[in-house]
Amino acid sequence: MIKLHILILILISISIFPSIISQKPYCNKTCPNSILNNLPYPFGFSSGCEIQLNCSQNGIVSIGEFAVEKANDKDGLLVSLPSKCGRNVEALHTLYSENYAPTSENAILMENCTDKIRTCMVPEMMFQPQLQVIDCGGKSDVYGNVSCYSGDTNLPFLDYENVMMAGCHFLLSGMVVKMVGDNPALSLDVQVVKLGWWLKGDCECSEDAICTKFVSPVNGGDGYKCQCKDGFSGDGYKASSGCRKGSSGCHLFGRCEGNNIVGVFVGVVTIGGSLIACIGLVCCYARRRTIAASFSKKNRRLCEVKGITIPIYSYKEIEKATNGFSDKQKLGTGAFGTVYKGKIRKGEWVAIKRIKHRYDTDNINQVMNEITLLSTVSHQNLLRLLGCSVEKTDQILIYEFMPNGTLSQHLQREKGNGLPWPVRLTIAAETAQAISHLHSSKPPIYHRDVKSCNILVDYNFKAKVADFGLSRLGMIESSHISTAPQGTPGYLDPQYYEKFHLSDKSDVYSFGVVLTEIITGLKAVDFSRRHSEINLASLAIDRIGKGNLEDIIDPFLKPIKDDSIMNSIHKVAEVAFRCLALDSDMRPPMAEVATELENIRASNFPSWKENIDIVSAQ
Known part of the structure; x- marks a missing residue:
């Protein structure tokens, strides 16, 4: 038995050694005190990351002077660009780099332009209410002071040179625009700019991923993005999670990605490789169980904060109270979930808030934040939290019912x-x-x-x-x-x-x-x-x-x-x-x-x- 252990350790050492030699520089993905933590690939806060963002001591993630609100593959980079008088138009250049640039979905508002830009897809009446300081120059005529520029929707990015051709002096604000049919509409994120991103060089995608090539609008260099094919999940990048179908295969020490075990065991006999694979699968399974247990434990703690215990209801009770979350008992839908009315236990009417099915850290923190605050303050004019339910990975909050609405x-x-x-x-x-x-x-x-x-x-x-x-x-x-x-x-x-x-x-x-x-x-x-x-x-x-x-x-x-x-x-x-x-x-x-x-x-x-x-x- 001792010899078997020694053999396993030798095989593990052999398999790890090549990866240690070729390992890339460490990428720090955590910004203390920030709502943007554990960023997905390729974002991070150190030089070892493919796309490096700034992390300030007070927890603000930023690109230059602009705060970053989101960073992922779905939304790209959403950067806050609040209205501000007197901001030099050159500040826009900060949003262009060798890895990202503003997309054509943006509308950029500028002041004091030599030539009036009338190509903006957003009607004046749509952008004006978003600007708290629209009249920077003291003029009543909006077009006499503010110009709006939109990119060509047939192109992926805003052309920096075209933006600057109007000879504008100041950058006032920006917003993301989406098309609803043939009509433009502002996105829910106002006074922001959306940046599309790419990685430099040739495609480094998984075998089951599609590679989209880019020509950088900044320097004309080659760029690419990866996306897993239909039926596969993951981000598609070889350097990250790759693509997997069904239950994922696993690397040693808990890293799960792709369909196969990545790594070449040179000179190792077949039985040795099989042993390593088994150990890897066991480690991966244990890690996945740990993550699931951690999530469940965090969920259970939702109702036990700062020594105050909130009553916990079963999912069946909530389902029965809302008649299976019936539309007839729906009170309204907001950004974070849907509210239903229902009767529980003692037959009292309550408002039941079912959080939208998002299992990311931000969503859990949002729920924990609300529970913590409502359970630690008490006032006759603050809505009371009566309980919660945390089964089936759902987060459900129960409040006193307000029959007269808002x-x-x-x-x-x-x-x-x-x-x-x-x-x-x-x-x-x-x-x-x-x-x-x-x-x-x-x-x-x-x-x-x-x-x-x-x-x-x-x-x-x-x-x-x-x-x-x-x-x-x-x-x-x-x-x-x-x-x-x-x-x-x-x-x-x-x-x-x-x-x-x-x-x-x-x-x-x-x-x-x-x-x-x-x-x-x-x-x-x-x-x-x-x-x-x-x-x-x-x-x-x-x-x-x-x-x-x-x-x-x-x-x-x-x-x-x-x-x-x-x-x-x-x-x-x-x-x-x-x-x-x-x-x-x-x-x-x-x-x-x-x-x-x-x-x-x-x-x-x-x-x-x-x-x-x-x-x-x-």
């Missing part, structure tokens, strides 16, 4: 006939108190997605703030944290976009937009309005600043002649105006906003019961 639905008359002012004001005051509570936590919590459709109302029209998937913990000793902008267009803090500084004042700006919705009954972004009024924040700042608030007050509220009501509407508008200040230092803290709104409410409508009676009487 504030947005009521303001847009999708539910009911409209809310009277006392009810709107009370919802605003309660929402401000909930957000203020988050900001006063230690460490503070920044919601990052404050909007009217994330404010729910119960039977008594009591407000509950929901959806903490994007929330972040702040740092007590710092005024802000640096992170790539995420949120909803129309609500996003423009300074957060420009400087990547997330702070409590970012939530204050978003809440200012909600206040203008409450006053006007208008949507935060509406393409049916005139191009200068598509963005509600800009419209409100203009009208309130000029003393023309009456122009935008919700017609539902205008017939009211009560002086106390009109007086309180004007006071709330003043609060909203301060919240929407472009300079975050000029915005009031949320605690001050909450106090002001409560004072306005208490001085005019001291009884909440009277407000409910007003709604019930409609």
Whole structure:
């Protein structure tokens, strides 16, 4: 038996030695504190990686001055390009390298051009609401100041020379455009640029992969990309996972790829090679079991965070409660999952959020983030988490049920006939108190997605703030944290976009937009309005600043002649105006906003019961 062990060790040593000699430089794929960790091949953060990205100490992954939001084969490289006045147009050159370049799907917005570019596939009314600082030159005519360039859709990349031919001085912003039929439409990722990438040289693809060759738009050199043929999975690259069909074969020491064991055992007898193969298969099987167990363990811990245990429900219970996730019980679908209503255990109605089937680390972290935050903060105006289910690799969260839907639905008359002012004001005051509570936590919590459709109302029209998937913990000793902008267009803090500084004042700006919705009954972004009024924040700042608030007050509220009501509407508008200040230092803290709104409410409508009676009487 001892001799067999020695023989196995000798054979392993022989098989490893050639690979050690030919091993490529180490590629670091981890950026501490970043949402982009464990990047797929060929991306990484060291010189040993085929495509090297930058990793800053605060966790921002970037190319030059621009933050990277995604890096994979499906989406390419999505790079944040927020609107900014005075950015030199030469900054665009940073996005061109010997491994990547902006694709023809992009629309690039520039200022102060010698020649007006009129080849942009995006209509003016579509790109204007995405630009929080569109009027950099102080001109009212958009085309007098901003030009838009789109590439030839028959070509894969934007031609840098063609972009520069217009003689533009400044690079304002960019966005990805997709075609819906014959019509252009903005992608959900606004103010970003999509970079296509390739590897240099001749094809180094697996046998079961298709190689697509490129001519680099930067230096004219040869490039290529690999893609596995139909019926095979993997990334197709020899240096990575290759392609595999059915159950994968495995290398020694847990590296699984391809259909065969890669490696040549020179001078080894057939029985020796068989032993090595068996050992490799056992190692691979054990590794796969470990990964599966790790995933399962991480999933089980979803409901046990920071010493707080959340009730766990079985998948069968959830399936029964939602009638097999029936469309009839569907409440709505968002970016991260679908919400259903159902009855569980004690027969109480609950809202059941089924996370979309994505098993990557980011998705799990998103779920864990929401559970952690909801289980460690408690406030009467924050939506309560009641439990979760983690079977069948599904992540399901269970919340208290809000029968009256969202504030947005009521303001847009999708539910009911409209809310009277006392009810709107009370919802605003309660929402401000909930957000203020988050900001006063230690460490503070920044919601990052404050909007009217994330404010729910119960039977008594009591407000509950929901959806903490994007929330972040702040740092007590710092005024802000640096992170790539995420949120909803129309609500996003423009300074957060420009400087990547997330702070409590970012939530204050978003809440200012909600206040203008409450006053006007208008949507935060509406393409049916005139191009200068598509963005509600800009419209409100203009009208309130000029003393023309009456122009935008919700017609539902205008017939009211009560002086106390009109007086309180004007006071709330003043609060909203301060919240929407472009300079975050000029915005009031949320605690001050909450106090002001409560004072306005208490001085005019001291009884909440009277407000409910007003709604019930409609």
